[in-house]
Amino acid sequence: MKENTITDMTQKSPQIPYDSQPYASLDETPLIFQYWQALLRHKFAMLAIITLCLAAGVIVTLLTTPYYTAGSRIEINREQDKVTNVEGLQSEGVGQNLEFYQTQYSLLEARSLADRVVRSERLASDTKFFDVFGIDVEQSGIITGGQKTTGASPSAAERNRRTKLAADILLQNINIAPIRGSSLVDIKFNSPSPGLSARIANRWVDEFIASNMDRRFGSSAEARQFLEKQLAILKQRLEDSERELASYADEKQIVTLTSEQNAEGRTISQKTLSSSSLEALNEALANAVAERIAAQNEARQRAGDKNALSNSALNNLREERAAAQAEYDKLMVQFEPGYPAARAIASKISSLTRSIAAEESRSRTGTNARYNEALGREQQLRAEVNKLKAEFGGERRDAIQFGIFQREVDTNRQLYDGLLQRYKEIGVAGVGSNNISIVDRAEPPTKPSSPVLLLNIALSLLAGLGVAALYVFLREQMDQTIRDPADVRTRLGVSPLGAIPAFEKGDVIEMLQDKKSPAWEAYLSISTSLSFLTEHGVPRSFLLSSTRPNEGKSTSSIALAAVLASSGKRILLIDGDMRNPSLHQFEGMINKAGLSNYLTGNDDINTLISKSETHGFDIMTSGPIPPNSAELLAGKRMTEFVERLRQVYDVVIVDGPPVLGLADIPLLAGSVEGVVYTIEAGGAKLRTIQSSMARIQESGAPIFGAIVTKVSQQGSGYGYGYAYEYSYGKDAKSNSDL
Incomplete structure (x- = not known):
């Protein structure tokens, strides 16, 4: 009763989650490792693609016409064009270095x-030029090489066509290569002829310099015309302003004696006749005042001090x-006044006293006269100065308008002189002002620049790798099979129970006799995974099926039965494929009686079960092939049979038929606890596998998990192959269908 309850719970329970499985190594393979596996699976195809690409690169290199590159180097110095000092052709914010050089490169x-x-170079009429590039444009009547061929002269349309074609060839093969961080530029030309390459490269430089000079002289001619018009206008304006200035000066009687100008040519001061006269009179008045003051001081001094x-x-x-x-006083000490010598001295003193009095009188009279004369002259000069001041005041008022006329004359003269000087210089504006110089001229190259064999091989290798990668990508996208056991969970939604490496046919059955063999270890790990599927360990009954035949289902049934039997359990293996039985062939038995006999009414089970002496488990063959196995499985007899066997055996394993196209599996699946699905690595398509599993799930039977068989050690990252090789030193080999 307990067993039936467990069976019912197992059948009704959902699929066991992956997290409950014992091996975390079954998780999804890292993406980079998946790429590596894909490369290993297609390594031979990739090698073939890369080899073909390399061969194609070498052949194309050998068959390609060699091209020669000749180059000239020039230096371009930045200049800012400016025709006049008054208004420039370009503003100061225009013509920055980057913009200038980009313009030159263009x-x-x-x-x-x-x-x-x-x-x-007359290339349009040079047939050899076109022949060098493999273009045949020779027609009747074309003038080539300076000699006329037979026929009529080419039409204008034909000449234009050839000129355009020649220009296109030049533009396709010219290469402008500025040298970073400098004003140097390399002009390179490629062609199949070394001499032609050097000739075109040098001619390109010469014509570029000539075109630059043409642009300069063209702009100079336009500037001359502009300046001639401006000069005529300014000349007339200057003459008019000078006439107005002279007329106004005559009208106001302004007589200019001298004038001063600054460095810019503007009149900053000028001396007129009135100002000059006023200056002279003012200076004379100052001298007269000084003389009068001196005479006045002298008169005052004589009047106040007679002994001046x-x-x-x-x-x-x-x-x-x-x-x-x-002396007289000295004589009076010794003599009397009557002494002769004393009388003589007294007479002399009287004479000197009279002379002094006369001189004092004369001096006073001269000082007054000088004072009066100086005062009269001062008064006369002051009157004249006051009169000139009045006249000069009126002149100053007139000088305001006079200055306005004078400034206009100065301005017009400056503009006229500046334009006249520029007009004289612009005639030679282009001479010696070329900003392009040739650094190196092109020489005919001695070896071709292309094709480069090593470069083409490298490019072919890269192309081959790219094509090979694209091939692998497309194949992997188109390949809808299961190759990695980890894909079982991610792509099918079932738990991977384990993976079986690829062995040669018959090796698995022989390896099962050795418990140290890789096959035994692989199935032992699967049996361990089975022990975690239910509460009572390994399911008491389960069915092995696959999408299509020859996916290793029968081999896995025998192997699991052998591994479980080695633990002391009683195991019964039933061949449930009554359409194409195969278990008796593996065990070397004769398929006389078996499951089909029981389903048709033979209840003597003992006669239908045989003992496998090699592997230690019991086996029931499929028996004679019935006309319609689905009818035998449609009843309840199979379910009752399995329940009956579970009373005797610990585990009942049914080796069922493939799912695709048959009705047997949905009928068999209902008689066991669940299904173990077998998938051949790289075998059936993913959609087919999903459809087959869906049919099983529709029957109500759970799918315990999947076993991936024939897994290539180089094509999968599952890890079994390396572990077994490390443990036992046996190399797994590729296996055909078992």
């Missing part, structure tokens, strides 16, 4: 420059009188 690649080279010492003659007389008086 001009070097311009079609107009290519057309100049074509015309200069300013008169030298008077001073001499006084000194002489003082000496005579001293």
Whole structure:
């Protein structure tokens, strides 16, 4: 009763979650390792693709016409064009280095420059030029190489067509390569002819310099025309302003004697006749005032001090009188006044006194006269100065308008002089001002620049790797099979019970006799996984099935039965494939009686079960092949049979038929606790496997998990192959269908 309850619970319970499985190693394989497995699976195809690409690269290199590259190097110096000092052709914010050089590079690649080279070299009429590039444009009537061929001259349309074709060839093969961080530029030309490459590269540079000069002279001519018009206008304006200035000066009687100008040519000061006269009179008045003050001071001094010492003659007389008086006083000490010598000295003193009085009178009269004369002259000059001041005040008021006319004359003269000087210089604006210089001229190369064998081999290798990777990607996307046991859970939603490496046919059965063999270890791990499926360990009864025949289902049935039997359990293996039985062949038995006999009414089970002496478990063959096995399985007899066997055996294993296209599996699945699904690595398509599993689940039987068979050690990261090889040193080999 307990067993039936457990069986019912197992049948009704959902699929056991993956987390309850004993081996965490069955988790999803890392993505990078999946890529590596895919590469290993397709390594021979990849090797073939890469080899073909390398061979194609070498063949193409050998068959490609060699091209020669010749290059010239030039230096481009940045200049900012400016025609006049008044208004420039370009503003100061225009023409930055980056924009300037980008413009020059674009001009070097311009079609107009290519057309100049074509015309200069006469390439449109040079058939050899086209022949070098493998273009046949020779027609009747075309002038080639300077000699006319037979026929009529080419039409204008034909000449234009050939000119355009030649320019296209030049533009396709010219290469402008600026040298980073400098003003140097390399001009390189590729062609199958070394001489032609050097010739075109040098001509390209020459025509670029010529076109640059043409643009400069063109802009100079336009500037000259502009300046001529401006000069005529300014000349007329200057003449008009000078006439207005002269007329106003005549009208206001402004006579200019001298003028001063600053460094910019503007008049900053000028001396007129009135200002000059006022300046002279003012200076004379200042001198007259000084003379009057001096005479006034002298008169005051004489009036206040009779003994003024300013008169030298008077001073001499006084000194002489003082000496005579001293001598007289000396004589009076010894003699009387009547002494002759004393009388003579007294007479001399009287004479000197009279002379002094006369001199003082004369001096006073001269000082007053000088004072009066200086005062009169001062008053006369002051009157004249006041009169000129009045006249100069009016002139200053007129000088305001005069200055306005003068500034207009100065401005017009500056503009006219500046434009006239620029007009004189612009005639030689392009001479010596070329900003492009040739650093190196092209020489005919001695060896081809392309094709480069090593480079082409490297590119072919990269292309081969890319094509091979694309091939692997497409194959993997199109390959809807199970190759990695980890995909069982991610792509099918069932738990992977284990993986069986690929062995050669017959090796698995022989390996089962050795408990140290890789096959035994593989199935032992699966049996361990089975022991965690139910509460009572290994399911008491389960069915092995697959999507299609030859996926290793029967081999796995025998192996699991052998492994479980080795633990001392009583195991019965039933061949449930009554359409194509195979267990009796593995065990070397004769399929005389078996399951089909029991289902048709033979209840003597003992006569239908045989003992496997090799592996230690009991086996029931399928028996004679019935006309319709589905009818035998449709009843309850199979379910009752399994329940009856579970009373005797610990585990009943049914080796069922494949699912696809048959009705047997849904009928058999209902008689056991669950189904163990067998999947051949790289075998059936994923959609087919999913459809087969869906049929099993529709019958109500749970799918315990899946066994992946014939797993390639190099194509899968499951890990069994390495473990077994490490433990026992046996190499697993590829296996055909078992």
